[in-house]
Amino acid sequence: MxxxxxxxxxxxxxxxxxxxxxxxxxxxxxxxxxxxxxxPGVLVHVGETGxxxxxxxxxxxxxVSIETLRLYADxxxxxxxxxxxxxxxxxxxxxxTEEKNIEPLIGKLKAAGYPVGGTGASITNIxxxxxxxxxxxxxxxxxxxxxxxxxxxxxxxxxxxxxxKLRIAFACCLNMCGAVHCSDIAILAVHRHAPVVDHxxxxxxxxxxxxxxxxxxxxIRPATVDGNQSVEVIDDQCMYCANCxxxxxxxTLNDPDTDGISIWVGGKLSQARHxxxxxxxxxxxxxxxxxxxxxxxxxxxxxxEVYAKNARKFERMGEWIERIGWPKFFxxxxxxxxxxxxxxxxxxxxxxxxxxHVRQR
Amino acid sequence: MTxxxxxxxxxxxxxxxxxxxxxxxxxxxxxxxxxxxxxLLGVLERSYREKIGHWKHGGIVGVMGYGGGVIGRYNDLPDxxxxxxxxxxxxxxxxxGWFYTSDAIRKVCDxxxxxxxxxxxxxxxxxxxxxxxxxTEVLEDVFKELTDIGFDLGGSxxxxxxxxxxxxxxxxxxxxxxxMQVCYDVTMNFQDELHRPAFPYKxxxxxxxxxxxxVASIARSDMAVIGTxxxxxxxxxxxxxxxxxxxxxxxDVTRRCPTRCMGWDxxxxxxxNENCVKCMHCINAMPKALSPGKDRGAAILVGGKAPIIGGAxxxxxFVPFINIDEDVExxxxxxxEMWDIWGEHGKNRERIGEFIQRVGLGNFLEQIGLDPxxxxxxxxxxxxxxxxxxxxxxxx
Amino acid sequence: MSAKxxxxxxxxxxxxxxxxxxxNLKALDLTKAMIKKFGDDECDKKLCKAAIRSLMxxxxxxxxxxxxxxxxxxxxx
Numbered sequence: 094m095x096x097x098x099x100x101x102x103x104x105x106x107x108x109x110x111x112x113x114x115x116x117x118x119x120x121x122x123x124x125x126x127x128x129x130x131x132x133p134g135v136l137v138h139v140g141e142t143g144x145x146x147x148x149x150x151x152x153x154x155x156x157v158s159i160e161t162l163r164l165y166a167d168x169x170x171x172x173x174x175x176x177x178x179x180x181x182x183x184x185x186x187x188x189x190t191e192e193k194n195i196e197p198l199i200g201k202l203k204a205a206g207y208p209v210g211g212t213g214a215s216i217t218n219i220x221x222x223x224x225x226x227x228x229x230x231x232x233x234x235x236x237x238x239x240x241x242x243x244x245x246x247x248x249x250x251x252x253x254x255x256x257x258k259l260r261i262a263f264a265c266c267l268n269m270c271g272a273v274h275c276s277d278i279a280i281l282a283v284h285r286h287a288p289v290v291d292h293x294x295x296x297x298x299x300x301x302x303x304x305x306x307x308x309x310x311x312x313i314r315p316a317t318v319d320g321n322q323s324v325e326v327i328d329d330q331c332m333y334c335a336n337c338x339x340x341x342x343x344x345t346l347n348d349p350d351t352d353g354i355s356i357w358v359g360g361k362l363s364q365a366r367h368x369x370x371x372x373x374x375x376x377x378x379x380x381x382x383x384x385x386x387x388x389x390x391x392x393x394x395x396x397x398e399v400y401a402k403n404a405r406k407f408e409r410m411g412e413w414i415e416r417i418g419w420p421k422f423f424x425x426x427x428x429x430x431x432x433x434x435x436x437x438x439x440x441x442x443x444x445x446x447x448x449x450h451v452r453q454r
Numbered sequence: 455m456t457x458x459x460x461x462x463x464x465x466x467x468x469x470x471x472x473x474x475x476x477x478x479x480x481x482x483x484x485x486x487x488x489x490x491x492x493x494l495l496g497v498l499e500r501s502y503r504e505k506i507g508h509w510k511h512g513g514i515v516g517v518m519g520y521g522g523g524v525i526g527r528y529n530d531l532p533d534x535x536x537x538x539x540x541x542x543x544x545x546x547x548x549x550x551g552w553f554y555t556s557d558a559i560r561k562v563c564d565x566x567x568x569x570x571x572x573x574x575x576x577x578x579x580x581x582x583x584x585x586x587x588x589x590t591e592v593l594e595d596v597f598k599e600l601t602d603i604g605f606d607l608g609g610s611x612x613x614x615x616x617x618x619x620x621x622x623x624x625x626x627x628x629x630x631x632x633x634m635q636v637c638y639d640v641t642m643n644f645q646d647e648l649h650r651p652a653f654p655y656k657x658x659x660x661x662x663x664x665x666x667x668x669v670a671s672i673a674r675s676d677m678a679v680i681g682t683x684x685x686x687x688x689x690x691x692x693x694x695x696x697x698x699x700x701x702x703x704x705x706d707v708t709r710r711c712p713t714r715c716m717g718w719d720x721x722x723x724x725x726x727n728e729n730c731v732k733c734m735h736c737i738n739a740m741p742k743a744l745s746p747g748k749d750r751g752a753a754i755l756v757g758g759k760a761p762i763i764g765g766a767x768x769x770x771x772f773v774p775f776i777n778i779d780e781d782v783e784x785x786x787x788x789x790x791e792m793w794d795i796w797g798e799h800g801k802n803r804e805r806i807g808e809f810i811q812r813v814g815l816g817n818f819l820e821q822i823g824l825d826p827x828x829x830x831x832x833x834x835x836x837x838x839x840x841x842x843x844x845x846x847x848x849x850x
Numbered sequence: 851m852s853a854k855x856x857x858x859x860x861x862x863x864x865x866x867x868x869x870x871x872x873x874n875l876k877a878l879d880l881t882k883a884m885i886k887k888f889g890d891d892e893c894d895k896k897l898c899k900a901a902i903r904s905l906m907x908x909x910x911x912x913x914x915x916x917x918x919x920x921x922x923x924x925x926x927x
Binding site for chain 1 (some may be wrong): 464465467468469470471472473474475476477478479480482483486494497502504505506507508510511512518519520527541543547548549550551552553554555556557558559560562563566567571573574575576577579581586587593598599600602604605606618620621622623624625626627629631634638641643645646665666667668670672673674681706710711712730731733734735738739741742745756760761762764765766768801802803824
Binding site (some may be wrong): 471512513514516518519520522528611612613641646650651653654655682693698794798802803 | 862876877878883895899902903905906907910913914915916917918920922924
């Protein structure tokens with residue numbers, strides 16, 4: 094490939110946002126007074142001068158075709174002079190100044206299959222990873238699980254009837270490109286056995302010292318296998334993190350028979366009321382069951398419903414569990430507490446209860 | 455092109471139900487004649503049947519001169535699915551706050567129709583506009599056409615990853631600093647670090663305008679810049695009274711205050727602002743009545759990450775308050791100091807949060823020239839194994 | 851500072867060739883080696899950055915990614 098470097102532009106950075114802001118935003122930049130959430134999926138921001146900006150939020154599947162992007166562009170032209178943005182959770186937002194355009198826009202979005210909602214005390218879009226669509230280390234698909242779960246939770250997207258907002262995230266392995274670790278409900282695909290080593294090719298594809306050094310538990314050591322310079326894995330010490338696979342393709346973890354999904358609860362990352370919290374293990378394993386993952390859907394639905402029924406206003410999942418205690422959480426949800434719930438990694442001791450503060454059952 | 459009969463019974467199940475379907479999206483592109491999308495359906499159906507992915511590690515794929523921005527991806531069944539034999543992803547640095555015009559969107563679509571799968575992610579986990587799936591030989595052309603319409607590539611590998619931010623002052627009354635402008639300035643200042651990987655591992659920046667942290671900066675970035683304020687919460691007592699009709703202010707607002715620094719006597723809201731920890735709950739609950747103070751700025755936190763390798767970490771407080779709109783240069787200097795020491799002594803694939811724990815926060819702060827302050831810890835150490843430095847004490 | 855960008859780039863290129871097939875080098879490995887080779891009054895991190903950029907822009911080396919970003923010879927060399 095020959096490239097004429099003199100004609101190339103590099104390091105120009107992203108386009109500056111100002112060229113994409115509607116006039117109402119330019120006029121009120123830094124001068125918004127308050128906002129309201131008149132109905133699910135609609136926000137109105139009011140400026141100091143009384144100017145109003147209406148945002149209409151619609152769900153997208155994150156993986157979107159250019160046909161759909163062009164549809165959004167057409168709708169933006171028709172209803173809001175072409176101005177739109179995306180949220181951090183893969184929703185598209187149309188930025189309107191004409192209140193009368195809200196309902197016609199919602200109608201067209203719904204008709205095209207992109208429902209409006211996800212504001213306030215609701216369940217909004219699930220942030221997620223690539224899964225089988227694009228990832229080399231995924232223990233499950235991502236988009237498919239998200240689709241199946243959101244189909245079931247759909248009324249919670251279109252309504253704002255939960256105690257507080259509920260944030261769900263999905264990651265297809267524990268690399269967590271989706272950084273699910275601070276979510277009210279985290280759905281995390283997991284591998285469950287040590288890597289299978291391709292001894293014939295390892296030495297040509299990877300640097301053995303790097304592979305050895307990549308293991309956080311020291312489970313990998315150099316070895317000669319069938320005359321090949323390679324590595325061996327001490328199975329008992331492997332926690333299936335796949336860090337070795339990241340540095341060496343000859344250490345495969347993907348396995349259709351044992352890969353599956355774990356479910357975590359009670360994380361949050363806003364500072365509101367309680368400091369940010371990590372999600373904690375609820376269910377160590379449910380099987381990978383495409384195309385609609387019924388076991389995952391049921392488990393998530395159960396968590397949402399028990400939370401919705403028991404939590405108080407403004408209480409996030411983690412705050413509710415902290416108030417009632419984990420034993421009660423397992424009672425209410427009917428989830429079995431097992432050996433797998435006990436941490437045995439670096440900071441395990443921090444999670445032991447070194448007190449008598451328990452509610453006797 | 456030979457006409458293939460599309461059989462995707464498992465994927466078809468995911469076109470049912472009210473939530474928008476990614477399968478429908480791929481079909482939309484395939485129906486326009488895109489061979490990549492057609493074969494993506496094929497290989498994905500196979501993954502659904504076999505319960506395993508069919509993608510391989512990337513290797514050496516990119517545009518000339520850059521070490522990031524393209525994720526190489528090859529299929530392990532290229533003979534069955536030639537349309538996705540190469541299926542590289544291009545990360546495009548999104549505009550701050552993810553604002554676009556229809557015109558800009560259409561231009562991106564036109565490029566991607568010409569060269570790629572016709573599929574995108576709006577947006578990737580780090581924030582990039584992701585163009586999903588193309589062949590190696592089109593990368594330079596895509597890059598040229600993207601730069602012609604004003605877009606550049608984002609980060610990947612051991613570099614500054616594409617910074618992202620909330621919509622800040624553009625559409626939020628709570629923004630305590632101009633998160634979009636600061637995000638833009640930082641991105642421009644570190645273009646070299648973004649495009650030419652030179653770190654032990656990735657470095658993520660995220661900019662949130664207030665403690666609600668809509669971009670998850672505290673959990674998802676190595677450096678989180680989160681808006682906050684120093685003076686009193688602004689209160690409109692009449693508007694508070696209006697909320698009393700729809701909200702139990704004592705139960706749901708003042709008693710939920712983490713430091714119990716508020717009182718409500720049925721007509722007046724009182725706040726002991728010295729004890730306010732800026733959590734945002736009361737402001738979130740009564741946005742028409744309360745707002746952050748006027749002395750606004752940001753806090754800087756360092757070291758957040760997902761589990762790989764040493765376990766997940768939240769970012770830790772380094773700078774409780776900085777007037778970041780004015781003093782963004784201080785942030786650049788802080789970064790350079792940290793990168794120097796992390797670059798020198800960090801291990802391969804060791805994030806800064808893990809590095810700090812390994813060398814000790816005290817040592818790290820000393821190296822970067824930041825004084826320890828009690829705000830940095832929940833409490834002082836409880837173990838007595840202090841590494842006293844007698845020689846240095848004598849020197850002082 | 852008296853070392854020239856081209857000289858540092860040439861020395862880096864030799865090092866990449868020498869290690870080819872044995873060990874992948876990161877930008878920092880090259881930088882450390884060059885500062886040692888030329889001396890810290892002749893060569894610093896900024897100069898090394900410029901040298902790496904010239905190696906990349908002329909296509910003498912390229913970046914690879916295997917769980918980390920490395921500077922390597924282009925696949926066709």
